[in-house]
Amino acid sequence: MRVPVEWMREYVAVPQDATGVDIAADLVSVGLEEEGLHTGGVTGPLVVGRVLSREPEPQKNGKTINWCSVDVGDANGTGEPQGIVCGAHNFEPGDLVVVILPGGVLTTPQGPLEVSARKTYGHVSAGMICSERELGIGDDHDGILVLDRRFAGEPDLLARLTPGTDAIPLLGLDRETVEVNVTPDRGYCFSVRGVAREYGHATGANFTDPVVDLDARAPQPTEGGFPVELRDDAPIRGLDGCDRYVARVVRGIDVAAPTPPWMATRLTEAGMRPISLPVDVTNYVMLGLGQPLHAFDLATLEAPIVVRRARAGERLTTLDDADRALDTGDLLITDRGGERPVAIAGVMGGAATEVGAETRDVLIEAAHFEPVSIARSARRHKLPSEASRRFERGVDTALAAAAAQLAVDLLVEHGGGVADEDVTDVGTPAAPAAVSMPVGFPSVIAGVDYPEADVVRILEEIGCAVTREADVLSVLPPTWRPDLTTAPDLVEEVARIHGYDEIPSVLPTPPGGSGLTHGQRVRRTVADVLAGQGLSEVWSAPFVGADRYAALGLDVDAEVARSVRLANPLSDEQPLMRTRLLATMVDALRRNVARGTRDVALFEIGLVVDSDGERRPAPTEEVGVRPSDEVLDAIRAAVPSQPRHIGLLLAGDRDRAGWWGAGRAADVTDVIDLARVLGEALGVAVRTARDTVAPFHPGRCARVELADGTVVGHVGELHPKVVAALGLPARTVAGELDLDVLTRAAEATVQARTLTTFPMAQSDVALVVDEAVEAVAVEGALRAGAGPTLESLGLFDVYHGDQLEAGRKSLAYRLTFRAPDRTLTTDEVSGLRDSAVAAAATRTGAVQR
Structure with a gap:
């Protein structure tokens, strides 16, 4: 809001030697942010x-x-x-x-x-x-x-x-204009009157409200005024779209009469372009008092005016010559008894009733419209007009008659018009509701000792009526402050008028807490471990299109059924929430490779959507009303499951070449090892087994699972078709693990084992099995048969050759035994080994070489 200093002087006693810098500083002290200072160019x-x-x-x-x-x-x-x-x-x-x-x-x-x-x-x-x-x-x-x-x-x-x-x-080119930023809760400052009032609060300068005199001169409504009816059949939050409508008629206006130079100068200083006398008068009143007005060419109106909601299929050509399809939520000004729309209420007028060169008689509209309705219409039609900016923040409900009177006075004085004696004023705005506040509440909230007398003085200074009942103040806010609805709102007013600088800066003592949650500790551990393994963390936007699922070789219909479609996506090409991290992580890999990075190792920790396919619509409630517990439960139930995953992507060399020797390209063993390292860091036993799932190569894919068989995720080399479809480096390896599964598994108490000084005993065994038998199955059988003294078990050799029958392979394992209370004998170790081999033979058909 640009406020010409000379204009503001009409409303508040600004010292003659006060500069724009001084005025801006005073306004900042009461919470109005300075945007800039302007003078003639x-x-x-x-x-x-x-x-x-x-x-x-x-x-x-x-x-x-x-x-x-x-x-x-x-x-x-x-x-x-x-x-x-x-x-x-x-x-x-x-x-x-x-x-x-x-x-x-x-x-x-x-x-x-x-x-x-x-x-x-x-x-x-x-x-x-x-x-x-x-x-x-x-x-x-x-x-x-x-x-x-x-x-x-x-x-x-x-x-x-x-x-x-x-x-x-x-020409007034030396005059200063102060520009302030008006926050949504301070709509009354979208006027010279409002900013002047705030300057009075900041400096103690005498404020003269022009509305007092205008109200005294405004005539009372009569029966013969232009007929107006208020018919809102779809109120928002139970509030009528229009609760007051004042109409004044001025006849015989010379629309070609020049706008007075002083008015044109003030409009220009305030950032508006002078257009014609009727338009300039309505803009001048709006800027001065904060009440938007609209001027209709009376000759084009047919009584009565009806304020109602739009009907399906209605259209209106607005003043910007745009033909607009109206929504049933739009509040309209109509004539002919409600048959013809002539304006979108509080947003923009229609071209059919525009004041033009042939206009002689005008009808001045000064109304009060419900803020939410105006805000929705302005955004729906992309029409952020000066009027809508004020209405959506809340206009003074008692201002309409005074604003209309000022407009009539200016048109009569400068346009040569004559005002009708009959006045229309229909509707009764809701009176502000009183707010109860304990006497000491401001001191408790702000941490400053505010005497009761100061609290009452400040509240009355901003226009409130204050009464005391026992230890509670009953505060009735003024009509221009619809934002004062709770006791904390009143505390904020006391604090800012008394002075924010009076509130001491005290470092609060943090209360004792439980620290990080288990899930937070797990996420930090995972990130630290992967970073320590040389991977870089990335973040990718969670939006995808069905074509990405196709490129990954997935079942597109199944993935789309599991996903959630956005009602208003940022891109029409990415309307879905991802079901897998790899679906969006590949963009980060491709971007790094395109910019010259050949060896890339990335990880991401993020949420994915895993809908069960059933769409449960979430109920909606009006803004400003707390939903009931039942509604909140229904909203939560409508939110799909969003597990947290770990994504891994490796391309290029894992071990780089140099003077020390040749490098080594990343392969499937690297992502298997990363899964194993994460399990060790979290104290969770994980194992891998061969699997075949998209988007991985069918012969180079491993399933990662817990000891009880719960699947954690999959790792492996991406399928060559996937690599080609996404433009990734050849032989890219990847993995995706469910971090929530690991988190729950890591919640189990880790049992510490006592270190023993007794020696270990090792025994090697080579077992011949069919090619189709997985090493993990043999390992599981050996562990089960070896008993509790088995300390470790490792595969150290795999043999295929002419010494074996066709379709057979030899797996060599090293078993390490250790007893906590004694030294194991050779016979004991041999017996334990034989028991393990017997279990492997029974479960997998293994034969000892």
């Missing part, structure tokens, strides 16, 4: 000049320029007339104009423009005669600014103007 010398002569000179290009002699007094240092070339033709000798002399600077959209004496069209032009747009005080660029016409209504001022007079203060 001209630096001198900019002076008043009188045209002495104008000689038209046609040019070969068909253009006619004027060679002018302009009296600028002593401003040029010589007192001689200034020779200037001008391309405009809307002035005559004797007119007073604005001249920028060499050395002056104009601010243009392209940047600063320094004016200098230069030769053009055969003359040396020593300066420039300026237009409104060049000076930044209007939008007229067709002709220069003629002061005789601009100040035609101020003859005394014109009489005082002489050539050489400084034009910067004359």
Whole structure:
């Protein structure tokens, strides 16, 4: 919100020596963030000049320029007339104009423009005669600014103007404008009135509310006013879309009448472009008081006006000439008894009732609309208008009549209109609800001792009515503060008006806690272990399309059924939530390889979606209302399962080549080893077994599982077709493990074992089995048969050769035994080994070599 300082002085006693910097600092002290300070975009010398002569000179290009002699007094240092070339033709000798002399600077959209004496069209032009747009005080660029016409209504001022007079203060180009950022809860500050009130709070300066006088002069509603009906058959949160509608009629307006220079200047300083008198008046009132208005061409309206919700299939051409399909949630202004939409309430008017050059009579609308309804319509139609910005933050419910009266006064005074005596004022806005607050509550919350008298004074200063009942204050907020609904809201007001700088900075003592949860500790351990193994952690966006599942060789229909489709995806090509980390991790691998990194090792810890296929719609509740426990349970039940996974991707060399020797490419054993290392770090026994699942190579894929057979995930080499489809390096290896399964397994108490000094005893055994028998099955049988004294078991050799029958292989294991209480004898070790071999023979058909 841009607030011209001179305009603000009308509402609050700003000291004459106060600068924009001072005012901005005072506003910051009460919570209004400074966005910037602005002044006119001209630096001198900019002076008043009188045209002495104008000689038209046609040019070969068909253009006619004027060679002018302009009296600028002593401003040029010589007192001689200034020779200037001008391309405009809307002035005559004797007119007073604005001249920028060499050395002056104009601010243009392209940047600063320094004016200098230069030769053009055969003359040396020593300066420039300026237009409104060049000076930044209007939008007229067709002709220069003629002061005789601009100040035609101020003859005394014109009489005082002489050539050489400084034009910067004359045109208000030296006046400052303070720009503040208005937070959503401070909608009343979207007006000069609101910001001036805050300046009064900050400095103690006397604030004069213009609404008091306007309310006193506003006539009471009559029976003969323009008929208006409020019919909201679909209120939001139980609140009618429009709870007050004031209509005033002004007849006989000269719409071609110029906007008063002071009003045009204020609008420009506030960041709005002057358009026409009726439009400028409504904008001026909105900026000044905070109440958006709309002007209808009365001749185009057919009574009665009806405020209602849109019907299915209705359309409206708005003032921006866009034909818009209306939604049944849109609140509309309609005429003909509700048959024809003429405006989207609080957002934008319709073209059919626009005030134009033929307009003579206007109807001024000043209404109060429900914020949520306006906000939804503005976003639905992508129309963030100045009106909607104010309505969606909450407009003063008691402001409509005063704002309409100010608009009527301005149209009568400057447009020559006559106001109808009849006034329409229908609807009754809900009164603000009183808020109860314990007397000492602000002190408890803010940590500052606020005496009761100060609390009451501050609340009354911001417009509240305060009464005390026992130890509780009953606070009735003012109509312009719809954001004050709870006791903490009132505490915030007390703290900011008293001064945020009065709140001491005290480092709180952290309470004793339980530290990280088990799941957090597991995630940190996993990340540390993988980083220690040389992998880099990445994050990938969890959105995919069905084509990615196809590229991974998965069952597309099954994956889509397990996934969740986004109602409003960031990209139409990625409307699904991922069911696997690898579906999105491959993008990170591909990006690294494309940028020249050949050896890549990545991991990601993230959530995936694992829907059971059943779609349970989540119930919705209105904003601002806490859902019931039943509704919350239903919402939670509708959320699909989201397990946390670990994704692994390795490409290129795992061991790099160098002076120390040849390198080694990453292969399936590396991801198997990573799974084993993670299990050891978490104290979870994991094992691997051959498997065949997508997207892995069918002969180079391993299933990772717990000792009880619970599947943790899969690791292996990606299928060559997957590698080709995704553009990945050849022989890329990958893995995906369910971290939630590992987390639950790691919750079991780890039983510490007492170290023993008794010696270990080792025994090797070679077993011949069929090629189809997996080593993990043989290992499991040996462990089961060896008994509790088996300390470790490892496969150290696999043999295929002519010494074995076709279709057979030899697996050599080393068994290590150790007893906690004695030294094992040779016979005991032999017996334990034989028991293990017997178990392997029974379970897998193994034969000892």
